[in-house]
Amino acid sequence: MDKWYMVTAVGKDQTGIVAAITGALFDGGCHLGEASMARLGDSFTVMMMVRHANGEKTLRSLLEAAVEKMHLHLHVDPVDGVLHHHVIPNLRISVFGADRPGIVAQVTRVLASDGLSICHLETDVAGTQERPIYVMHIEAKGRESAEALQSRLRQAVGAGLDVRVADLDLVIG
Amino acid sequence: MLEVLTYPDPQLKQVSEPVTAFDAVLRDFVDRLEATRLAAPGCVGIAAPQVGKTIRLAIVDVSSKPKHKNHGRLVLINPEITQWEGFALGREGCHSVPDYTGNVIRAERIALRAFDLDGREQNFEMEGFEARAVQHELDHLDGLLFLDRLVSHRSDLFRRKNYGENAKK
Numbered sequence: 001m002d003k004w005y006m007v008t009a010v011g012k013d014q015t016g017i018v019a020a021i022t023g024a025l026f027d028g029g030c031h032l033g034e035a036s037m038a039r040l041g042d043s044f045t046v047m048m049m050v051r052h053a054n055g056e057k058t059l060r061s062l063l064e065a066a067v068e069k070m071h072l073h074l075h076v077d078p079v080d081g082v083l084h085h086h087v088i089p090n091l092r093i094s095v096f097g098a099d100r101p102g103i104v105a106q107v108t109r110v111l112a113s114d115g116l117s118i119c120h121l122e123t124d125v126a127g128t129q130e131r132p133i134y135v136m137h138i139e140a141k142g143r144e145s146a147e148a149l150q151s152r153l154r155q156a157v158g159a160g161l162d163v164r165v166a167d168l169d170l171v172i173g
Numbered sequence: 174m175l176e177v178l179t180y181p182d183p184q185l186k187q188v189s190e191p192v193t194a195f196d197a198v199l200r201d202f203v204d205r206l207e208a209t210r211l212a213a214p215g216c217v218g219i220a221a222p223q224v225g226k227t228i229r230l231a232i233v234d235v236s237s238k239p240k241h242k243n244h245g246r247l248v249l250i251n252p253e254i255t256q257w258e259g260f261a262l263g264r265e266g267c268h269s270v271p272d273y274t275g276n277v278i279r280a281e282r283i284a285l286r287a288f289d290l291d292g293r294e295q296n297f298e299m300e301g302f303e304a305r306a307v308q309h310e311l312d313h314l315d316g317l318l319f320l321d322r323l324v325s326h327r328s329d330l331f332r333r334k335n336y337g338e339n340a341k342k
């Protein structure tokens with residue numbers, strides 16, 4: 001019976017990583033589920049749900065050539081198939097201002113203490129080298145109202161940072 | 174109850190035809206379309222082509238979300254958007270695309286002309302959530318799904334959204 005694996009590859013960004021990995025998987029008779037990739041600085045990471053009839057060892061051996069050629073770190077974990085269970089975020093949180101240490105920790109501590117789960121998080125350092133601006137964007141799911149969460153976050157990060165929390169109202173039509 | 178077609182059913186890609194007869198048959202169809210909408214959890218709109226009838230008719234009702242300004246239940250026949258203003262990023266899902274939601278940019282405010290079940294012309298101005306729901310449904314009449322308008326997650330959207338807010342001032 002086919003099993004699901006989470007395949008994670010990390011390395012220095014270069015053209016053709018996704019093609020090399022997915023090509024090797026396809027040639028080896030694997031089936032891809034959902035995938036997410038991120039490029040940050042000059043690093044690259046991709047997570048892929050892969051369905052495959054044989055064991056973990058075979059899966060690794062399929063990827064050996066690509067991993068060696070592109071100097072990637074590979075991680076393979078057996079997982080339960082979890083397609084068709086998307087979590088829909090209902091809150092959008094934006095935090096931005098002059099960069100300083102601790103922004104992510106302060107914000108996410110509030111979210112965790114309220115039982116909110118983060119569906120999506122992205123941060124950027126913009127501005128100039130002398131005056132960096134930090135921009136954080138989060139989509140989360142939780143029961144707290146946008147207004148209440150916003151005031152608690154503003155209190156937690158203090159003055160100097162802008163915090164906005166808005167409802168992410170889903171139109172289903 | 175009518176069956177809701179799901180992507181990639183080719184009928185969802187067809188451009189629908191204007192309604193010409195405002196009669197009992199149409200009324201009966203609207204009743205069944207509304208029953209179908211109500212049976213789908215959280216559904217704020219439905220368009221005739223979603224049930225395989227390619228006529229320019231949609232129902233929108235966002236009154237279940239009372240914090241948003243709304244016009245109650247609207248039966249929109251041969252609808253046309255006559256004015257667009259601003260743009261906003263928002264999340265959409267569709268009963269024709271199960272288990273998927275995505276971010277789509279829509280006009281923030283619209284002016285809308287449509288006919289009701291008696292064939293009377295009606296004009297609306299709407300904004301925000303209701304305007305988004307109407308634009309989603311009207312797309313169905315032109316064979317478009319929100320999948321056709323997806324924008325990525327990436328944070329330039331955040332900047333674009335703010336740019337939109339500033340542009341309003």
Ligand SMILES: [Zn+2]
Nearest residue numbers: 173267268269
């Ligand atoms: Zn739809």
